Amino acid sequence: MSDTPADPTEAARPLTQDGPPLRLYLIDASAYIFRAYHALPPLTRKSDGLPVGAVQGYCNMLWKLLQDMQGSDGPTHLAAIFDHSEKTFRNALYDQYKAHRPPPPEDLIPQFPLVREATAAFGVHCVELAGYEADDLIATYACKARAAGGEAVIVSSDKDLMQLIGDGVVMFDPMKDRRLAEDAVMEKFGVTPDKMVDLQALIGDSVDNVPGAPGIGPKTAAQLLDEYGDLDTLLERAGEIKQPKRRETLINFKDQILLSRELVRLTCDAPAPEPIEDFAVRDPDPATLSAFLDQMEFRSLARRVGDGKTSDHDGQAFTAPQNRAAPKIPQLGAPVISPRYAPKAVNADVEAHVFDHESYACIQDLEALDAFIARATEAGVVGFDTETDSLSATHAGLCGVSLAIGPNDACYVPLTHEHEPMAGSGGLDFGDAPDAREPLQQLDKPTVLLRLKALLENPAVLKVTQNGKYDIAVMARRGIAVAPTDDTMLISYVLEGGLHGHGMDELARLHLAHDPIPFKTVAGTGKAQKSFKHVELKPATAYAAEDADVTLRLWRILKPRLAKEGLTTVYETLERGMPTTLSKMELEGIRVDPERLRRLSSEFGIRMAELETEAHEIAGRPFSIGSPKQIGELLFGEMNLTGGKKTASGQWETGAATLEALAETHPLPRAILDWRQLSKLKGTYTDALVAAMDEATDRVHTSYQLAAATTGRLASSDPNLQNIPVRNEIGRQIRQAFIAAPGNVLISADYSQIELRLLAHIGDIPELKRAFKAGLDIHAATASEMFGVPVEGMPSETRRRAKAINFGIVYGISAFGLAAQLGIDQGEAGAYIKTYFERFPGIRDYMDRTKAEVRRQGFVSTVFGRKIHIPAIHSKSGAERQFGERAAINAPIQGAAADIIRRAMMRMHAALAEAGLGEVKMLLQVHDELVFEAPEGLAEKAMVVIRRVMETADEPAVKLSVPLVVDARAAKNWDEAH
Template sequence: MSEADTASEAAPIRLWLIDASAYIFRAYHALPPLTRKSDGLPVGAVQGYCNMLWKLLKDMKGADGPTHLAAIFDHSEKTFRNDLYDQYKAHRPPAPEDLVPQFPLVREATAAFGVHCVELAGYEADDLIATYACKVRDMGGECVIVSSDKDLMQLIGPSVVMWDPMKDRRLAEEAVMEKFGVTPDKMIDLQALIGDSVDNVPGAPGIGPKTAATLLDEYGDLDTLLERAGEIKQPKRRETLIAFRDQILLSRELVKLSCDAPAPEPIADFAMRDPDPAVLSAFLETMEFRSLQKRVGDGKLAGHEGSAFAPSRPAAPLTAPVISPRYAPQAVSEDVEKQIFDHEAYRCIQTLEELDAFLARATEAGVVGFDTETDALSATHAGLCGVSLAIGPNDACYIPLTHELEPLAGSGGLDFGGEADAREPLTQLDKPTVLARVKSILEDPSVLKVMQNGKYDQAVMARRGIRVAPTDDTMLISYVLEGGLHGHGMDELSRLHLGHDPIPFKSVCGTGKSQKSFKHVELKPATQYAAEDADVTLRLWRILKPRLAAEGLATVYETLERPLPAVLADMESEGIRVDPDRLRRLSSEFGLKMVELEAKAHEMAGRPFGISSPKQIGELLFGEMNLPGGKKTASGQWETGAATLETLAETHELPRAILDWRQLSKLKGTYTDALVAAMDEATDRVHTSYQLAAATTGRLASSDPNLQNIPIRTETGRQIRQAFIARPGSVLISADYSQIELRLLAHIGDIPELKRAFKAGIDIHTATASEMFGVPVDQMDPETRRRAKAINFGIVYGISAFGLSNQLGIDQSEAGAYIKTYFERFPGIRAYMDATRAEVKQAGFVSTVFGRRIHIPAIHSKSGAERQFGERAAINAPIQGAAADIIRRAMIRMPDALQAAGLSEVKMLLQVHDELVFECPEALAETAIPVIRRVMEGAAEPAVALSVPLVVEAKAAKNWDEAH
């Protein structure tokens, strides 16, 4: 039974269609600029749109109100009209920069108010409005178009009217006649003659609305007018109509709205419904529209049957809003997590026809899961084997690009074909052709690309000239929602949320020495593995993304996580230059020193032993030498960790020699040898990889190679940093936050004494020592300051009297007295700690001042020691987490700030906890440093107004060590 047949059996449909795109621009131009206080996001157009939409929803209540309602959006600028005339809308300026990020938010607002959203690639909103209006008219219903756009007036008729919400005026046939001098059925011909400068519709030069109306009134319609143009007495009009006949006919095709456009969704889905109060409230709260939130209340309006939104049939439940209804996850009722995986349904794309068809469907869907398959772990050097895309559950494909037949046994890797190889050749599309086609969808702003750990895929594609955007990352969404509760890798998330174990990598590539490159995997298993990755990712997104808004964490994701992968991918791609000769010399020097230390250790022990063997060291120190403090591990071996050896080294030389040997061994293996091995020989640059979801507090981690743990205070560590150099003609700039965690402690704990010291620019450790021990600042001795410094840095990590006594070399009772005095002098710190303990015990998590949640599962452990660890972690997490959030905000803003200052040649290379490292042309260093400092020192604003100043120390030099 057709939709029309179904409708004929029920009450007549009254469909209201909102010209949403016109609403957006009207709201933008009608109101002054407005930004969200928490993060500076432009929201003026969104607020104006919400106010207009809410007013409309109230005004349409009553018996004559709609039974069905939808908001119609323009999908993208390019439509079928551009194929007719490539200059169509060519002169229209781009949308204002501050309006662009508001487009998806307006769609989100529409969904939050319970209004259905519709858009379709290749068609303008006007065409969809025309199609639905014609459908309702043909079904015997009524349609009200909420707009005043003249382009829509051609649709007005007995069953179709327009409503101008700004003038509160109904527009029917008489209104068109009054304004243009023609009836609605002649509006197409009128517009074909007068053209449209805004849309670059050429029309007939020199013919305006009055002349066009006169001509149409005289000749009846455009075809008759053009056929009899030679009869026109006025020479100029006659010549124009004859000379520009083809242009006028083209203009008619451009202005004529299509009643036959595909209807993306059935009208039945537009049935009126109340907004979901929780969804609407969450959206308005996230947008910080407080006054509107009060006016809206629970989102219900008095009307017929108790509400203006009384549905004519049960409406589908509304999921929490996301970026855009076009990007909206499927409703939970569809049980995405319960749909089985059908690996046989995945497609291997091997023809251009298949590729174009899949890309067209993906573009129409508006959301696509995306993943890459490569032949290496390093995004900066990996070869691209293929890409996978997913549109829905089991609706996924793999596009192989560079797969090769695995070398035959005994061929030496040289013979891939010939008589000896009877295997069927691989069928793959041309790589440049595929990349050119997928580029269009991967860079399409109207199509959301969903990835898992997308930074890698973004970097891989960026090396091939493709900037993937916009994106969502399921790993980061999970990290925001449940950081600290579990890992955020795809396999773990799949098991947790989908109850599904993805195909293991080792099952397609093998393990150990027999492991093969992914490019040698046969196409069927490669397709099943790769397409499943994209499928799993999209399913996870549909489950996880709605929770951000529902749990009040959308702002955390949007401001701290979502923009960062693209920034980090650029940093990783840039890399940092090293001096390989210096590193090799250091490796040689460290090796010689290690030999000397090993010989010295053997001499002190009185016999040779394996200095790299913890077991032999334990047996020597505690079994033979009977040194005090020996403890055995669960495996029965003696404990010989650094803390144990440090304690022994206070009274014995042998443990100190072992510690020194270990330190040099670590520096040699982890840095001087590893950096040379990791270096790109063509550029002398190393490219680290950053992990965004590694630490629960939001801190980034670095690997392959790890550049975040190079010692800074030891001579050997400084020697390694000297090997990090700028390219010729450039310098490295190191910009480091000064004592940021103590400053945040002063703000978060509201510690007046610390605030005063930071605001006055007094050395905080001197100020603390003065407050604790009563020594005037100008008479402070180094030892007293050192003790205050140890307490300052240790207190936020829950340092104990035992730990402080070891660190300062004093009695435990004296250390305990210091801590007691500290809390007496700074009672706000004790109050902060007590409040945090209570918070984490009740909620299971703590939050940073920017809203990041850090879960502390240990707080509910049955083990007392684990609970105490959880308390210490909870006390530190809001401080360390806030510091991590601030430097993330700085990194996200930095590229645009440098670009705006004319410093595009300045490149951000490294992030090391509280420090950013840049490479800068030497002549620009003095200009760049103030910009870098301004961005970093103001990174907390406008989300948080800190009560203490952030201070950044920045310096330029030829190598990293000298830049400190």
């Protein structure tokens, strides 16, 4: 290793004449990325599904480092050093260098450029150089800093960098918050830093494919170097070594050992891409950092960086520390509009007029209410919103109703507001000491609801809502069927699905340049937050009436665009009827057997205790089976199992993937995994479902999100009933707890392989079409076509591989992903995919056609006209663009499947009623499945209607070239019906 910089004159130039001595921090960014990736479970950006787990972990680690570096020993200069590419000058020395390294995980590749963006957003300089590894650049800059009389601090714990430690150069392990100097190297490897190159030359490196001396490990290498002084002397005197095997190895592999030394030696004379002066610490640009965190949808990190603060104006929430030589770390406030899409020009007409909260009316007498209702009826269109005391539409109390006729022409009708309990009363009634405050002036609730019923059910008056499913359900519980309605959230979703969120606040900022009053402004936050019914009438009026006002203004801007952009039919046939349909389903709920759930919880608890005892016996001592830290220390610290990796916090990684790999050869990880599965099922389902159940009816009421996924798929929450396991015995036991009411049965109606059928139609794949029309086993037919194996007597493994490819192709699977799924090498997986495309060339044509389409117009469409925008396709990052291409291939297929089941759901109530089956209730939607409750005597007749509606849901808009097939069964519980 050379200690002489390439340009001594530049290196010796005084960098800090007027400030503190040079202290250059060099972050080993590449190591940070991989550590972040392996430390966290997979995470995707909600708006478009982009993998961002490593980016989030990296940002968290970088932010912590920036905070930790504050103080008198912080850096004057700071840079993050990245690897530029796989090929470096070392490959010219040895073509097998790093040859055995697998490619990065498929979901990590698009995150590399985002990590670089993150680094720059946090105000840290990014440095990389083609032909050189990050370690070489770190070495070069460390040497320059030392030559300039300063100090270099290498932020890493990588042993490859320990050779640099010495005068003016130390390492800092951020995971252990520990500085590493000569003594730390000696403690760990038994040699001083100046001998680390020789040590590594002997022991080699299996990860980088550095050969070293076969059979010589770290301890032996350290002993030899201690005895002979250095590697050259050791090799010269190798014949003196008494142990025959060591002697022969050193003599026979001398050239290999010397080559290994050249491979592990870092260079101090790499071309420095930028001078150290450019790395002076700086504050991040507020708008850039805020925009990046918003772009990535890292809300919790944004709040943490901002210490819980918010700002009224973009870019003005940062408060840099004062009077310190260390870097000034900002405080982040409210996010700004994401740069993933261009903000729309705000309309200059009346819809964008300034909001005047003082103009809103608080209606407290019937004359005023009747007058407003009369004007709304005459207008024919009214903005409508409800205020409640709970987020659950099925149980919320109605606090009041707001209406809007035009800009600033809005009102709030309070119904059940109360004074906030006096301090110290705890809300208790003190009998003879009544509240001395004047009662709130409000109208009689039944009287108001009767008058509102006439307006809200008037077919000649359009009610405009924002996420109106909630309001429709709230009013339905009070005997009011709100109709007809338009929903601005869904109109926006149809127009710009995939580009941004569709909540009212975001739409108001985008289209009205207005920030609505935050809920916390009127109700408080945290423990101090009060129910809306305790908000005083004046602020309640401003908040509630503004919601109706904003909603109506948005409708007047967005609704005309449907016709202009040819999307009216999409909205009318795929979205408009869904709020009413889903509100009925949510109000119905589904019955559960609480005793069965409690019994399952008890059984799970007993089995968990048995597994814990079993784990303690295997380990030979007690430990907390629910503690990842203790598990990691036990498996890797005490038992020395292979494959251990440290997380960002310095703990051992003990995620499912790690334990699954270990479980192949050791019983303890399997016991831990089984315990974890039961713990999750118990907490997420058996315990949680009992807690979520309505005790009066034993029914659970989920809530569906209509605009959650870009493809049109619904999401379920509170509780989530779409993720209950179905393919294992324990999951089936949970589904058995979902039961029909006495005298009824549950009907499960499920589309059979709908996405593959849509692939056959959309891609025009003759082979798949023929198989579906003939009613063949599609996976067996595919295997037969690919491998030339007869369908009869086909090995199950052959069919399984075809099935994995069939479904994988729909999601743009790569050889890497298929290899991981099937447990085969990438070459074999790549050959399978190649054969698949050769046998089904139409699929490749579809993929190429779709990628060209999304590149050209930025979105793809389903066969029903739904636009799915793919903003990643215009990214500056090639990896992110490739992710966008894969998303574009799947979107028309998954989106069409979502469209079909939506069309079926919106037709179902009327079809059942027309068939005299009004007693049959649709309860749940789980992606491609609908669940109904029907009287036992009507089940067979109901299934005929249900199948017909679902199997013809594509018509008349589209006539698919393959048949839709629905499997339907009736039983007393969900598992038996599925």
